Amino acid sequence: MEKLLVITLLLILNSVATSQPVTDPVAFLRCLERQPTDPASPNSAVAYIPTNSSFTTVLRSRIPNLRFDKPTTPKPLAIVAAATWTHIQAALGCARELSLQVRIRSGGHDFEGLSYTSTVPFFVLDMFSFRTVDVNLTDGTAWVDAGVTTGELYYRIAEKSNVLGFPAGLCTTLGVGGHFSGGGYGTIMRKYGLSVDNVVGSGIVDSNGNIFTDRVSMGEDRFWAIRGGGAASFGVVLGYKIRLVPVPEKVTVFNVGRTVAEGAVDLIMKWQSFAHSTDRNLFVRLTLTLVNGTKPGEKMVLASFIGMYLGGSDKTFNVMNRDFPELKLKRTDCTEMRWIESVVFWAGFPTGTPISVLLNRTVTNKAFHKRKSDYVKRPISRIGLGLILKKLVEVENVRMFFNPYGGRMGEIPSSRTPFPHRAGNLYKIEYLVSWSEAGEDVEKNQLARAREMYEFMSPYVSKNPREAFFNYRDLDIGSSVNSTYEEGKVYGVKYFKDNFERLVDIKTLIDAENFWKNEQGIPVRR
Structure with a gap:
């Protein structure tokens, strides 16, 4: 009887021990080596552990937000830079065997760093080596691997056609895997909706290593969930099949700025009624930034109206003069270009930058960032706008980006995909605070600015719930x-x-x- 009790106790202790996460990187490598592998590309060959000379470089290369690139940031046990389905299956097998969490990274633009940090033992499954873009002009679709950047996608489409494009983000180093799975938001959404509204297929690996290569095999529920609900809650997305959209041979862009002293409040008031209701070929973004005033030490808000029309400058000029004459847009403000060149414009590159810049997958201007988001359903009053502009001067270093809705966005049912922010919204607000100086006190100060501005905006935005955009991840909410x-x-x-x-x-x-x-x-x- 005594012997039986001892054996039972040992079995219980062993069970408890094996359920605890393994924290030895070498043990993780050995586990990978035990998994089924492709002889041409062994599992361990794509794994980096902290003792590897390349580990830090690989980890940091896709951390755009310096808030999560500090010595105190929790580091992964390993990085698996998967290049084949077998690598993914092996990594997931070891996650189960060693009780480790998996963090999936494509571009690394998760604003709270959740794709490469964790407070429990974890490893990073990096999808950046999945880089295939297969454009099919016959049926107007493309297969896009999860690790492709939006810049690469745009470039590869333009290689094949000058009159096809795709609605997705402005930043060209975004990884498609995360960007699409959270919604995907861009400058032609008023015409064509979000990225997820134009996704027609996908491939995914579940936690047991089962691979589903189309929406039929994965099931409509899972396919619905990964188009806006965040794919990292449901599996490892391999890629997406997308429906390309027609764009004209020439589009027209402009950027017109006005300070408060130059009548910005009147223009913002008009923008609120115009931007969501105008021609759906027109997208006019409003940005509010702080600039130097005319007196020493004075600060004031600059309102910039940055627009694009899917057509030539004559049509742009006519539509703007009809719907937003108060801006007094001039023909000299308008620049015609190919749609692919407008991608470079929206990404913030200087005029004349070659489109090959879209193939650059590396974030070069890294900084510390915090982002938050809101939705506005009713126009903000003139008094309210005055108070907001005054508050921006007070808190400093908070930029606000107003992105108009309407058009196609108001026609798609809120239940068609997990992304629910459709009809009823005039525009979305993005709050951005960026800084370059490191230090805990500096970070606390800058985060406090973002939160103060966000709190101040409470009376003017959606309520019950106060809506937020999943792609602008915000742990504060x-x-x-x-x-x-x-x-x-x-x-x-x-x-x-x-x-x-x-x-x-x-x-x-x-x-x-x-x-x-x-x-x-x-x-x-x-």
Whole structure:
């Protein structure tokens, strides 16, 4: 009897021990070597552990936000730079065997660093080597691997056609895997909707290493979830099949700025009624930034109206003079260019920069960042705008970007994809605080500025819930510590509104054990 008790106790202790995460990088490498592998590309050959000379370079190369590139930032046990499906399957096998969390990274633009940081033992599954773009002009589609950047995608489309494009983000180093799975937001959305509204297929690997190469095999529920609900809560996305959209041979861009002293308040008032209701071929973004005033030490707000029309300058000029004559747009303000050249313009490169810059996958101007988001359903009053502009001067270093809705965005049902922010919204606000000086006190100060401005905006934006855009990840609006439904609902309804409950149901059905989790993941229903 005594012997039986000892054996039972040993079995229990062994079970407890093996359920604890392994923190030895060498043990992780050995695990990879035990998994099925492709002789031409061994699993261990694509793995980097801290003792590798390239580990730090590989890790830091895709961390655009310096807030998460500090000595105190939790580091992964390893990085698996997967180049084949077998590498992914091996990595997931070791995640199970060694009780490790998986963080999936494509471009690394997750604004809270959740694709490459964690407070528990973890490794990074880096998808940046999945770089295929296969454009099919016959049926007007393309297959895009998860590690492709938006810049590469735009460039590869333009290689094949001058009259096809795709609605996606302005930043050209975004990884498609994360960008599309959260919605994908760009300058032709008023004409064609979001990236996810033009995704017609996908491929994904589940936690058991099963590979689904199309929407039929993965099921419509899973396909629905990964088009706006954040794919990292449901598996490893291999890529997306997208429907390309027609663009004219020439588009027209402009950038006109006015300070408060030059009548910016009147222009912003008109912009609020014009931008969402005008010709859907026209997208006019409003940015508010702080500039030097006319007196020493004086600061004032500059309102910039940055636009693009899907057509020539004559048509642009006519539409603007009809719908927004107060801006007094001049023909000399307008520049005609190919759509692919407008991508370079929107990315902030100097005029004349060759389109080959879109193939640059490296973020060169890294800085410390914090982003937040809001949605506006009713025009802000003149008094309100005056108070907002005054507050921007007071808090300093907060930039605001106003992106108009209307057009196609108002026609797509809010339940068609997990992205729910459709009809009823006039525009989305993005708050951006950036700084270059390192230091804990500096960071606290800058984060406080962003939060102060966000709090000040409460009376003017959506309520119950105060909506937020998932691609602008913001841990301030809620975070999951224990991966419970109650924790997840706090941020989930802000990102997904009524779609949150369907996401939870799908998650519970296909990942009941909650293998795929992070601080803002979709929880399971228990």
